[in-house]
Amino acid sequence: MAPITVEHIAERIWLSIAERRLRPGMRLKEAELAEIFGVSRARIRQVLTALERDGLVKTEANKGAIVAEPSAEEARDIFHIRREVEQRVLARLIGHLDAEKLLDLFAHVAKERAANATNDQREIIKLSGGFHLMLAEMAGADFLWGLMRDLVSRTSLITAAFRDSDKYNCGPDEHEELLMHLKNGDLQKAQHAMVHHLEHVENELKLSGNLDLARSLKDALL
């Protein structure tokens, strides 16, 4: 049996948040999580600090951790910064790209397509974020990769919080279009496609209106 690692647990929680099974504001008690995953509290503590770093949970001293409750303004900040980071990633990637990497990327998109066909939500979420992280990793820029991991996590949370439908769709088509431009070595078009892609995701969220799902108790009663 595979060992239960910190990353494994963190991913599990991330997916639960992205799938809306864990809602913003929900409390995450250490002992409870330790019981569920069959590990010690020390391990859970590491998981929670990692999740906090990625903006998925918020912890307060002596009060424990809850699933983060992003505001609409924060969501816009995140998309704004993400736009810049992704463009930078592409600029750095252009120099490091070779045929093998391109093949890997296209293969990844193929997997996304397969997951979409079978409607496997969990897989779709993992692969959608994975595509963007893959670009950052191939760019060989550790700092940007770390930022992207953060931004992808936060985007998942935002999507879960502000999207109407249950579908999480960072579409394969737009990913593939992007790859075509990369294959042609056309940075500007690739960046443009990326920006368009992100705007597409952002525009499907209800960021302007009042958010109605999973607010805190006091907000719900006022």
Add this chain to the structure above:
Amino acid sequence: MAPITVEHIAERIWLSIAERRLRPGMRLKEAELAEIFGVSRARIRQVLTALERDGLVKTEANKGAIVAEPSAEEARDIFHIRREVEQRVLARLIGHLDAEKLLDLFAHVAKERAANATNDQREIIKLSGGFHLMLAEMAGADFLWGLMRDLVSRTSLITAAFRDSDKYNCGPDEHEELLMHLKNGDLQKAQHAMVHHLEHVENELKLSGNLDLARSLKDALL
């Protein structure tokens, strides 16, 4: 006496790195640090994960932590992203600014000036970074604030690694000029001043120089 908190230790190490008393590549053994600061290893562990999040140290599984060794390319990435984030901070700040906050900001610059006058390096470092964090905090944007904390830390490291002179100078004059534009409510000029300020800092680095060896850990921290 004040209790030794995690943040306190982290700041202490951050300052040592910024002052070049801890050099990139230097090993940070948990037991040693615990001894020096008179706390348990568990506490040190928290400190190291916090420092890793801010890009100041790099840890490898079962191999411990070392002071991070940023590359010149990474440095450029960091400055590039920081430029965007700072501009966003200013954009968000404009709406939240009032007379009291402006006074606090000017007071902060005055402190910077005082520290410069007495040539108190440690204070200069703290205040220089603090100014930028103050802007982010006043903007009321948690996400951007977190990013800025990260970026300020990394900038300190970069400055320590790639700068010739021992002076760390995020000048008060340029900070004050920025504040004047904010006071006038002129976002564009403020952003322009910020970009210029950051370029100024970046241009004083030499991105080909490399680093030399390490002294003892105790000496670096005392």
Add this chain to the structure above:
DNA sequence: GTCGACATTATTGTCTACAATAACGGCTTT
């Protein structure tokens, strides 16, 4: 009956001891 102080309980924060792992040095072997 309501407000406030106090005791109780639940939860997080910290420390110490133990286990696992990787670096180091000596030994054997060719």
Add this chain to the structure above:
DNA sequence: AAAGCCGTTATTGTAGACAATAATGTCGAC
């Protein structure tokens, strides 16, 4: 003598026990 294997040692990873803190419920006074 050099290279590779193996045992020792140093260092990190993990777990469980204990302490501190905040939330909750209860009792008493006005």
